[in-house]
Amino acid sequence: MSVASELKDLFTKNLRTSGIYIAFVLIIALFTVMTDGLLLSPINVTNIVLQYSYVLILALGMIMVIVAGHIDLSVGSLVAFTGAVSAVLVIGNGLPWWVGLLAAVGVGILSGVWHGFWVAIVGIPAFIVTLAGMLLFRGLTYLTLSNVSLSPFPSEYQQVAGGFLNGLLGGYGYDLFTVLIGVFAVVGFAWTQLRSRRARQKYDQKVEAMPMFLAKILVVGVVVMWFFWQLATSRGMPIVLIILGGLIITYHVVTTRTVFGRHIYAIGGNLSAARLSGVNVKKVNFWIFINMGLLAGIAGAVFSSRSNGAQPGAGNMFELDAIAACFIGGASTTGGVGRVTGAIVGGLVMAVMSNGMQLMGVDQSTQQIVKGLVLLLAVAFDIYNKRRAGASR
Template identity: 50%
Template sequence: MQVVRQLIQNNLRQSGMTIALLLIILLFQILTAGTLLKPLNITNLILQNSYILVLAIGMVLVIITGHIDLSVGSVAAFVGAVSAILMVELSIHPLPAVILCLLLGALIGAWQGFWVAYVKIPAFIVTLAGMLLFRGLTMIVLQGQSIAPFPQEFKQISSGFIPDVFGGENLHLFSLFIGMVLSLLLVYKEIRGRNQQLKYSFDVLPIGFFIAKLVGIVAAINWFTYILATYKGIPNVLMILLVLIIGYTFVMKKTIFGRHIYAVGGNQKAAALSGVKTKRVTFWVFVNMGVLAALSGMIFAARLNAATPKAGNLFELDAIAAAFIGGASAYGGIGTVIGAVVGGLVMGVMNNGMSIVGLGVDWQQGIKGLVLLFAVAFDIFNKNRSSS
């Protein structure tokens, strides 16, 4: 039990928010009389929060380096507007248009990363200026009007579903197959990780707890894919999110660049003295944020089937809140991609549940604000306790 207690304490923020997410789901499942976890509502939850989760993945990297990005909502709106110009007005095929928009996002990120990393202007100021600049450019590009509709192929990003290659009629069999494959991969990863920890005499969960954890993971994944399979299957945007989560988790945990990001946020001077190219790391983190903001903007535009001047409003605040609620430290150097996604889901489930229950937007905003405040306060409390 001492080992279990120590492992929980070492991962208190992330494990705590995962438990909190489960409790919030249970609470609203009861309050909504079972509506929350119906297949249609779960699918809507994924579609409604996908663009915020994409931003949260990029934002947590920015926050880990000790910076902030207030411009992502405006960048998403601007890139969405440009995508509408390319596809709707210029009739460019969606594939090259999407690539051009992602490159535009990278250029925007490079522009902001240059001022932050090399000119040493605080990220708060640079991205605040970017928020105003790209919101203005969005209004100019759209001339104050919405542009629609997008081509059908582009709309499939947000409204499409993975086709069932097995031809299921009342049940999407391919979704069940994907769930089983994911389960096997995660079980293999967990067993391999445990064996490596044992090899180097690290503390691990007792075998009983470990087996219970594996059973819980397999049950959760297959229950989730079964619920989706009873509707239309796995949405395309969920597969995009899955690729991003796996890819960025690998980068942050297994690559030199990921370790450098943590080093820069933990202690920039020490990282520089250790040979880390701190300016380059910061620059590329902002480039990455620009690309993900562009992707988020296109996902949102595809969901609306229109580019609108008001798109992206307050997206940056939701992404920042997701990162902090998911365990990122306000001081930098701490945070995970999975934690940011969990934080985004906490906000998304709360929004959805409160809307179903009938709480007004005023109450929703107030409750979200309190959740963010308590999450950051919890982080500071833990930091002060560990340093005392």
Template identity: 45%
Template structure:
């Protein structure tokens, strides 16, 4: 690999390398506790909301570095409504979830309208939303915590997939699912390469392609092996996998997904080429409201309660995950897999420092430094490219 290819490789996989190194560091510092099966499970459970919100935040950022400051408050408000319906009103969890989803969509549509069609800056619109929905959350809850959630509701997010093979110390179903996921990934990768070759597109060197496939396959199997040693596949992981796959497909394979990148790259050029930029902005924030509702469902299930402080600083975790994962502060650049790497990196830092007993205030300092470093790297890289 020559110097140019080496530079391109490290630039593309900077955060992947950082994630590996940080994981190894905390594994060393915690005496191996970092990668215990239970802690791998905790990494998913404690950061599930980040993966969901960061996926939606990516679409907002793609439109030009815009963000949504209201998502934490929306999570709290939607969760408060769900708590009232299920705990105080005795509603069926399925009906309550439909109402929560609709409330999130309405909030997203409301904010998307002002941003897209009235052209009020997203920062101002969502800052107002942050204050409004945090206040409404306290009104709905009357300052109280509602608990516990119905057992049937908790089972949707806090339970584990049954091991149909009835393994003893190892969850065999988890291993089988890992093998299926690995085979599916490899099949999709080689099919995609074959399709590019057929169309005459430039292909990456076979060595690098195979190496990437081997590493990702190994990560999948090691991850599933650790889960299999605890309780198996958590149900929330199924929700996350569905959301990640859907949005990875939308952003990489659909016309509307390409429109988000076009608007963020050059809004005027996108408009002149026939793209309805207002619609793109509207969809980004309407979608963010919907995913905030999904994050609210996950959050109140995780806490087994709806309380007035839920969702605090969630927007910062989502925004940080996007920028750390390679999304550009100027818009037009970023991928769902990159965001997932960023969210995982944030989760590893949180979990590692918690296991080490690092003070919560110092944890915030470290996360702030990591975020700043990621944005500096993005800005400096773009200046050098020019």
């Protein structure tokens, strides 16, 4: 296939997957101009990572829930509850900081078991189960904290979301360790793309033209190195970014390279066909919600570390941010479609918009209106693509 035809497909046939990346670039350019370049300053790039990491963590679990044809409305309340449990143990009872982290993750997993039982075993729709969970965990948060906030956490706990690995290879006017991490990321991406290309060629599958392939590697490499350079010239490598990066790689592999991941897509794409193919639907659904609870627990630990305490109203609207990230990133409202990378880019779109509007001094009510309109347009775009695909058959 020629480069010209591939570029045409990028903006026509493949618009559903490529559209979010094009929109992301345009949004960054727009807010960069409107903030006089402040959006892309080193310190602000670092702040975006720190401020929105927990939403991206939630989006990793939410994309699997949505692909399977479900929804989870409880994750915001669960973030608050897990953070509250951690605060009571560490701040209220003086236990070691790592006990609080393990407790937050453990409570998240148990909450996922609770949801998985009602959805997978009993057969109650996930919308109802997680709506009940949203109320249940919010009430448990109030009870756990006795309707008051708890702070501060020990300095070690605060390092989870606010710490940096800097100075490990310093003395250059920037953090060399962070730059090397960026180099390793680019090399790893190029190697996996080349390996995937060779595998497709081996089975006589269609691959993109070499100029397009090299251009993709170059563009991604430049963007990644620019990003890590901004971090290196600011405060170094955020610890939370290492956590988030590890989770992204893990869940990308799980959803694209494992039997469990293929079963999730099979259930969301055609439930009856999945059952006839021997997929254990109950087991897969059960583990999907356990996984969502696990990630909500991690997000609760990260958010409580970031806010240096636990508040009864913490996590408000987080579930909507995670759901919006998935749909903006290309997930389908009917299940079966969605990617981890798309959910992350969708979350970054939300993060850049929120951060850009904050830098511009836009009030909170207007920010919510803009987010709502963007989500509506994303879903409308999904419906438009389905209709266009159906009409072309």
